[in-house]
Amino acid sequence: MSKEKIIHAAIEVFSENGYHRASMDEIALRAQVAKGTLYYNFPSKSQLFKTVVKAGFEDIMRRTEADLNAPLPLEEMIFRIIRHHLDLFLESRHFAHIVFNEISNGIEQDVLDELKQLRREHLNFLAKILEEGKCEQNLLRDLDANLAAASIVGTMESACNYYLSHQDEYSRQDLEHFIFTVITKGLFISID
Amino acid sequence: MSKEKIIHAAIEVFSENGYHRASMDEIALRAQVAKGTLYYNFPSKSQLFKTVVKAGFEDIMRRTEADLNAPLPLEEMIFRIIRHHLDLFLESRHFAHIVFNEISNGIEQDVLDELKQLRREHLNFLAKILEEGKCEQNLLRDLDANLAAASIVGTMESACNYYLSHQDEYSRQDLEHFIFTVITKGLFISID
Amino acid sequence: MSKEKIIHAAIEVFSENGYHRASMDEIALRAQVAKGTLYYNFPSKSQLFKTVVKAGFEDIMRRTEADLNAPLPLEEMIFRIIRHHLDLFLESRHFAHIVFNEISNGIEQDVLDELKQLRREHLNFLAKILEEGKCEQNLLRDLDANLAAASIVGTMESACNYYLSHQDEYSRQDLEHFIFTVITKGLFISID
Amino acid sequence: MSKEKIIHAAIEVFSENGYHRASMDEIALRAQVAKGTLYYNFPSKSQLFKTVVKAGFEDIMRRTEADLNAPLPLEEMIFRIIRHHLDLFLESRHFAHIVFNEISNGIEQDVLDELKQLRREHLNFLAKILEEGKCEQNLLRDLDANLAAASIVGTMESACNYYLSHQDEYSRQDLEHFIFTVITKGLFISID
DNA sequence: AATGAATGAGTATTCATTCAT
DNA sequence: GATGAATGAATACTCATTCAT
Numbered sequence A, B, C, D: 001m002s003k004e005k006i007i008h009a010a011i012e013v014f015s016e017n018g019y020h021r022a023s024m025d026e027i028a029l030r031a032q033v034a035k036g037t038l039y040y041n042f043p044s045k046s047q048l049f050k051t052v053v054k055a056g057f058e059d060i061m062r063r064t065e066a067d068l069n070a071p072l073p074l075e076e077m078i079f080r081i082i083r084h085h086l087d088l089f090l091e092s093r094h095f096a097h098i099v100f101n102e103i104s105n106g107i108e109q110d111v112l113d114e115l116k117q118l119r120r121e122h123l124n125f126l127a128k129i130l131e132e133g134k135c136e137q138n139l140l141r142d143l144d145a146n147l148a149a150a151s152i153v154g155t156m157e158s159a160c161n162y163y164l165s166h167q168d169e170y171s172r173q174d175l176e177h178f179i180f181t182v183i184t185k186g187l188f189i190s191i192d
Numbered sequence E: 001a002a003t004g005a006a007t008g009a010g011t012a013t014t015c016a017t018t019c020a021t
Numbered sequence F: 001g002a003t004g005a006a007t008g009a010a011t012a013c014t015c016a017t018t019c020a021t
Helices: A002-021 A024-031 A035-041 A045-067 A074-091 A093-100 A109-137 A145-164 A172-185 B002-021 B024-031 B035-041 B045-067 B074-091 B093-100 B109-137 B145-164 B172-185 C002-021 C024-031 C035-041 C045-067 C074-091 C093-100 C109-137 C145-164 C172-185 D002-021 D024-031 D035-041 D045-067 D074-091 D093-100 D109-137 D145-164 D172-185
Strands: none
Touching (some): A045 A109, A074 A145, A145 B145, B002 B024, B002 B045, B045 B074, B074 B172, B093 B145, C002 D002, C045 C093, C074 C093, C074 C145, D045 D074, D074 D145, D074 D172, D093 D145, D109 D145
């Protein structure tokens, strides 16, 4: 009961403030529990943070996976991956920033390691989808799947970030289309 | 004299710890000046941070520009842009992370605005290079140049990040080649 | 428990040093609580100060009021007002100085406003007593009651101050008598 | 040259901020001299403050004295004393507050002693005028002249203070008249 | 299971003062 | 006479964490 309220509040507060600016007081306040209850349920701030980030990664992976159940052409799969990640990046902008970036130095080493591991798993998740597509459909260049996954995420994040401060100039559809094109076909006109 | 020592130390400390974990005490210690000297030269932590970030952006832009002086084919230009940014991302990993990412919530609004402006200028700088290439050489897809610039940066950052924790698996040349390919040609084998 | 210890210590420290020279460290030390406990109980130095000043004003008003319960001739009322204020001014010299004077510029505007309001209330308290006396007994000149209250306080303060550095020359009774005479009859021999 | 500029600036800054909030930086800035110049001319902040307060007391005494040269009836003398002090209290409100009140605990003991001595001299100055009037004209009650002087100053200060926050309700003439009446005749209608 | 008062190490910032030039 | 860069002790305030209840 308390645990869920706390996680919920923590997502909000970490998202709005980043790890260091977020305070346990604020989280307790938002969760409507006493500060002590935080420490009754989570041993430390960084462990609470890890729980939140983990939930974020699991959520995006679960949501993506659910939508890729049926066998689909690779293009469609990539399009759906992009769409699901954009949902997260655009709707929970700050939370996404945290999940994907705020893995900062001020966190205890062991928690930091776990966070890095979570990020690696997410990349592996994407990389595996690409690998399967590569084998089955012979559409993908012979590039390292993990690096490819990383570059997909990087492109999405960076483009979303730009989009978010220039929403008047583009529609969400423009953004999706741009990202899909850039990821699949690159910037250049066929110089294969 | 002091000013330079401080900036130098600040780059180190901010790079190693990020904005919030970095302490003015530590910076003073590393710069071998008294704490008061920091405040004699910079009005606040956030202003010092801005100075450092600004120097970073100016450095990467200056270095890139210097290498693009002569008229070059677009491919070569992009390749050089990538190489220069990789130099920064790989050699001064943490510094690059700060310059490109740590534009976080706990900074006074006015400094934050200036930082965002700096980031915008850097994107414009890259976008202009792309625009010129697009016009002259008709090689680029008709994509928004700013979004394209953003996606280039995002790709580089994310790939470098992955590379840095898997250096045993790739060479720097592999990385450069991967990024260049992904950016120019995308992941798919010619589905134009 | 802590709260009371803190207020008690704060009265001492503010009294001895004035607002600006008083340090939160010193207050914590005297209250025998950790520095954090100060901020757990009071949001800021100025709020703590306000609490102390408020307590002072309330104390002097309560004590005075308690002694004016029964209907008394105006002269007697004024005499008692003087006596109670002298008790405060002489016994808690520094505290009184703070309560009545240290409403200085270096305090946040909102707290400053509250302090001024407290001072106004105290003057109103005295003015009302004078007003009632004026109506009922037709003894008082037709002077503005608030200004009259202000001048009573000013006279008491200034005379006490002088008295305190010249205690060998006067008795407390001399002082009381002097103040009463000056306030009621003025310096001149009947020039009505 | 510098010395005068500094004193001038110091009067302003001390007046606006009180002793503790006033900073040597601000004074140097206003005086348009380097900070070192302050210390070239005055050994310390408190000495500079003393100089300023001394100037203030000397000024009010000189101005008052100049206007009491000719032999005048006591009433007129008191009236003029009030008027000159009101000029100071009302026109240079903060400066007056400093000169007459801000003799606070955070100042080195020896400077503090000198400041108290200055205040005593001012009271003596007023007391002497009263004494002379008492002897010559047999108008004054047989009250201690120093206490009387103190109570005059206290009345003026306190009434001015009240007046300054209620300027819409009274004219300066009202104030002068009130103070004169209260000081000479007291609050009561002849109960001699 | 939950609380919230209490803690104290840590942080940014201020400012009177010094001193080499 | 005058400067201003440099100092460092002092200060208000924050916040993750603890623990008795």
